[in-house]
Amino acid sequence: MSDPYKTGMASSVRFLKKRIVKAGVVVVLKGTIENRGLRLISPQSRCVREKEIFEFMIAEDAGVCPGGTANTVRYLGFAEVVTGGSIRVGDKVLCDDRILGYVAGFDETHMPNHQNIVLMGAENATETEEKMNLESRIEIIQEVT
Numbered sequence: 001m002s003d004p005y006k007t008g009m010a011s012s013v014r015f016l017k018k019r020i021v022k023a024g025v026v027v028v029l030k031g032t033i034e035n036r037g038l039r040l041i042s043p044q045s046r047c048v049r050e051k052e053i054f055e056f057m058i059a060e061d062a063g064v065c066p067g068g069t070a071n072t073v074r075y076l077g078f079a080e081v082v083t084g085g086s087i088r089v090g091d092k093v094l095c096d097d098r099i100l101g102y103v104a105g106f107d108e109t110h111m112p113n114h115q116n117i118v119l120m121g122a123e124n125a126t127e128t129e130e131k132m133n134l135e136s137r138i139e140i141i142q143e144v145t
Contacts, residue, residue: 015142018088019083020140021084021085021139022081024082024135025095027077028133029077030075031075033075038070038109039068039109040066040068040104041105041106044066044089045086048081048086051081053079053080054115054116056077056093058073058119058120058121059104059118059120066105068105074121087117087140089104090103091140091141093117094140095128098128099125100119100121100122101119101122102119105118
């Protein structure tokens with residue numbers, strides 16, 4: 001059986017509507033690793049469950065996408081899911097109502113412990129990061145259909 005993401009078959013399926021995934025920050029990280037070699041998986045969406053914890057980070061490399069590699073990675077933190085749902089490449093990520101970035105892809109290096117959600121940072125991401133605190137609200141909102 002072939003992977004529908006690698007063959008392009010999945011591109012014919014559209015996410016018409018999905019609820020906002022909500023989470024609360026449980027760990028705030030600060031640091032950048034260069035030459036990380038983080039390999040994003042081909043699937044463009046992942047589901048998260050209530051109480052599940054994920055790590056989120058910003059790829060500083062241009063054009064990072066599913067199936068690609070992120071070499072320079074800025075670590076932001078871990079968050080616990082309050083409202084589960086589906087997260088998709090292109091979704092907008094807010095922290096306390098301020099834009100943090102857009103989902104670029106997912107990495108499973110630490111599975112089954114936790115999933116890495118890799119973002120492309122927004123212009124003011126650094127400012128938003130500096131205001132992030134424990135229990136900051138993370139919202140992942142459908143941006144593309």
